Amino acid sequence: MLSLNDARLRWNQIFDNFSSASSLKQAISEQLGAEDPCVAGLRSVCWKLFILYPSYTPQLWVPELRVHRSTYEALCTEHLTLIRGGTLGAPDIDPLAEDEGNPWEQYRLDVELRAEIMQDVERCMPDIEFFRQPTIQTKLCDLLMVYCKSADGKSLGYRQGLHELAAVLLWVVWNDAVEVKPPEEEKLETLDEKEDLMEVVLDGRFVENDTWALFCAVMKHAKEWYDAGPEGQSGCAPIVAKSKYIHEALLMATDPELAMHLKALDVLPQVFLIRWIRLLFSREFPFEDLLKVWDALFAEDTDLHLVDLVCVAMLLRIRWQLLEADYSTALTLVLRYPSPLDTPPATFVEDAIYLRDNLSSEGGNVIIQKYSKRTPSVASSNSRPTPPSRRRFAGRSTQQRTLSPSKSWTPASGIESIVQDVAKNVLSQSQRWGVNRAVRGAVEVRRSLAPSPGPPIPHPKNISSEEQELVKQNAKLIKRIAADEERQRTLARILELGMQAVENGNHAEGTRRLSHVKECLLDLTKVVNRSLLQQHVPVSLPGSPSPPLLSSPPIGTDDQGISATRTPNNAASGRPVIKKVAISPPGSFVKASFKNNSDPDFLSRTERPRTTLAQSSFAWMLGDDPAEKIKSSFVPKDKQGKRTGEAAKGKDGSMKANDIEDDVVDLGELGKMKGPL
Amino acid sequence: MSRLILAIGDFHIPDRAPDIPAKFRKLLAPGKIGQILCLGNLTDKETYEFLRGVAPDIQIVKGDFDVEAPNLPLSKVVTHGGLRIGFTHGHTIIPQGDSDSLLIEARRLDCDVLLWGGTHRFEAYELEGKFFVNPGSATGAMNSGWWADDEEPVPSFVLMDVQGTALVVYVYQLRPGEDGEKHVSVEKITYRKDTTGS
Numbered sequence: 001m002l003s004l005n006d007a008r009l010r011w012n013q014i015f016d017n018f019s020s021a022s023s024l025k026q027a028i029s030e031q032l033g034a035e036d037p038c039v040a041g042l043r044s045v046c047w048k049l050f051i052l053y054p055s056y057t058p059q060l061w062v063p064e065l066r067v068h069r070s071t072y073e074a075l076c077t078e079h080l081t082l083i084r085g086g087t088l089g090a091p092d093i094d095p096l097a098e099d100e101g102n103p104w105e106q107y108r109l110d111v112e113l114r115a116e117i118m119q120d121v122e123r124c125m126p127d128i129e130f131f132r133q134p135t136i137q138t139k140l141c142d143l144l145m146v147y148c149k150s151a152d153g154k155s156l157g158y159r160q161g162l163h164e165l166a167a168v169l170l171w172v173v174w175n176d177a178v179e180v181k182p183p184e185e186e187k188l189e190t191l192d193e194k195e196d197l198m199e200v201v202l203d204g205r206f207v208e209n210d211t212w213a214l215f216c217a218v219m220k221h222a223k224e225w226y227d228a229g230p231e232g233q234s235g236c237a238p239i240v241a242k243s244k245y246i247h248e249a250l251l252m253a254t255d256p257e258l259a260m261h262l263k264a265l266d267v268l269p270q271v272f273l274i275r276w277i278r279l280l281f282s283r284e285f286p287f288e289d290l291l292k293v294w295d296a297l298f299a300e301d302t303d304l305h306l307v308d309l310v311c312v313a314m315l316l317r318i319r320w321q322l323l324e325a326d327y328s329t330a331l332t333l334v335l336r337y338p339s340p341l342d343t344p345p346a347t348f349v350e351d352a353i354y355l356r357d358n359l360s361s362e363g364g365n366v367i368i369q370k371y372s373k374r375t376p377s378v379a380s381s382n383s384r385p386t387p388p389s390r391r392r393f394a395g396r397s398t399q400q401r402t403l404s405p406s407k408s409w410t411p412a413s414g415i416e417s418i419v420q421d422v423a424k425n426v427l428s429q430s431q432r433w434g435v436n437r438a439v440r441g442a443v444e445v446r447r448s449l450a451p452s453p454g455p456p457i458p459h460p461k462n463i464s465s466e467e468q469e470l471v472k473q474n475a476k477l478i479k480r481i482a483a484d485e486e487r488q489r490t491l492a493r494i495l496e497l498g499m500q501a502v503e504n505g506n507h508a509e510g511t512r513r514l515s516h517v518k519e520c521l522l523d524l525t526k527v528v529n530r531s532l533l534q535q536h537v538p539v540s541l542p543g544s545p546s547p548p549l550l551s552s553p554p555i556g557t558d559d560q561g562i563s564a565t566r567t568p569n570n571a572a573s574g575r576p577v578i579k580k581v582a583i584s585p586p587g588s589f590v591k592a593s594f595k596n597n598s599d600p601d602f603l604s605r606t607e608r609p610r611t612t613l614a615q616s617s618f619a620w621m622l623g624d625d626p627a628e629k630i631k632s633s634f635v636p637k638d639k640q641g642k643r644t645g646e647a648a649k650g651k652d653g654s655m656k657a658n659d660i661e662d663d664v665v666d667l668g669e670l671g672k673m674k675g676p677l
Numbered sequence: 678m679s680r681l682i683l684a685i686g687d688f689h690i691p692d693r694a695p696d697i698p699a700k701f702r703k704l705l706a707p708g709k710i711g712q713i714l715c716l717g718n719l720t721d722k723e724t725y726e727f728l729r730g731v732a733p734d735i736q737i738v739k740g741d742f743d744v745e746a747p748n749l750p751l752s753k754v755v756t757h758g759g760l761r762i763g764f765t766h767g768h769t770i771i772p773q774g775d776s777d778s779l780l781i782e783a784r785r786l787d788c789d790v791l792l793w794g795g796t797h798r799f800e801a802y803e804l805e806g807k808f809f810v811n812p813g814s815a816t817g818a819m820n821s822g823w824w825a826d827d828e829e830p831v832p833s834f835v836l837m838d839v840q841g842t843a844l845v846v847y848v849y850q851l852r853p854g855e856d857g858e859k860h861v862s863v864e865k866i867t868y869r870k871d872t873t874g875s
Binding site: 098111 | 679681704705706708709836838847849863
């Protein structure tokens, strides 16, 4: 609340210095600091001007203001009388009757609604004292309730988040309001002087009414963000589509590298954009800064379309951090948006306006450069399909990739995208099949077998037979790997031929080959079409080194080869193969061992007192069906494996239980990471 | 929370009545009622659980047959809006159901509205600015007393809605209709506290 004199000063600040709404908007976009009409003047008046009453002269919009206020009054009596303890419209009604039109039934729903709203209002902006006052909370609750029950918001109902939007508006209107002595009716009717006008506009008795009017105006455009979409299909909500649009169209256009990176990390845009947009960034910035953002936003665009680009601008600001981030770091970054220290958040709106006019990667570069003094290298993103930081998460993105056609991503470069896809796929296959895990498992078995001769071994026979079994399977697997390598080589050749065809201008031929390779890689059981090898295009000799494209991610080729023959049905082929260590490329092995080290179970194993074989970590080998058990623990992703593992846990010692639990926990974490997406 | 207050008592289950009438049970759905004032003779735990389901806020006074709950108070007072509502089973008021004795009890409790039970007969009247309501028995259990020939206790309870200093009482009674079936009849009585006097 302002004193009358202060309010008058501020009022004049606006209406003396600015002759029109456009000049006011201009002043706000220039960010004058203390001179800002929203700071020195009256923010609520500015907002009302921008959102509610486009005509600048107060004389013209005061009648409209009156209409708003009386409308709210009427709605209050319509919707709040019951809940405020007033009498019912139709008094002779059995309160317990279960009719549709029973006002008591309505009352019961109102009570529930109010409880729901009040719960949110009570914990809204906990660090601002203003919102802890019961009178303010009641006001907020009332106006939200009226909105939810009036024609505007009836289809929407109450949604969490509405209260935060309303809270900011209420705060602004309340702060600018003046205490007015109840004037005589006549005086209200004959208003021409500016001063009196001001008292009417800022009348403290109508804070709630004015806030409601502002809220309704904002909600006109914000409503669709809260719309849950068709019943039962949460994925179809407009906000999700909007998030996708921001990510795949806007961000893609301004900063393809960042967009691809987020996509590769599988940070779904709606995870953070829902909050950014629904609350109009009120959780992302400190309160004072937030008001400035809203100033700029309302001044520029009352339809709030600019919000999309503000989101893009915010992402561009933390671009470099995001590019270096892995999944969880990236999520933390976007969910706890680092508040910019040197530049006020209102600059995001400025950037958004710039992007609106320059929606291209050049425009994006300008923004990036403006704040980081670094220019993204556009070319590098294409030549390196998976930079190291991405590799870790490639596995997670494959599933989505196979489901959604990659064409939707970069429709412009068809062949390029196929090539990229192939390379990525090769990499991610190894992750998906858990080859590394199998290798690590094999190594561990070896390791724990080696020192065991020390203490008495209860069942040496079992061990030796076990080893024989391992060797046998080893041979089998090596054979399979050889076959896979052969298949791989064939594919490589087809790929090379395809590339040549493309180079020679024979696009149809080239694309056919490339897509065949892609299909083969995606579907491991697919038979390679050898007819594609015989072509008039000069063919390289068999046995020649694989073409450069495939050799660039050598990790993938091998792993791919292993997994190529493996379908979910014969997943058992991921059996311990000690030799595989040699086959496995350096990169992935290093990673596996790194993971191994971080495994607490592994660390503690060395310190553990030596136990009998029955209690050792590989005691499951001694079970009824050893081969079955091996299978299960080496391919932990396999459901069957999990089941046998758990069953075995019950039978055998605690150590083994530990091991299996670790695997299960691992799985759980994987699931969790995918969970919110 | 709903602002409706349910006053109900004298169940006498299972000694004198098998259960709350099904039609009453149907009416008393959970979520409709804010507070229950139970006027005693609840007698069994199942009924208590049922009432708890209707509304978690339940205030009970002791009736002469609530032998298993010796610690219940004999009378209680709750405040709603501008009204103090006292309630008691009334077996300690002698002569039972006598209006002058009830007036003394109402003054003792300093309440504007006194609810009492024990007689299994619905009553509501105003006396010296105070309002007296007996919701009767929820099950229509038989009771000693002066009953006319072929007159039987009628199952009944009351629902109260406080609006400031006014009290609207809805009386629910299960009366036999012309077709022989029993029907729930609802009546409304309004009491307004006289705030102009002393």
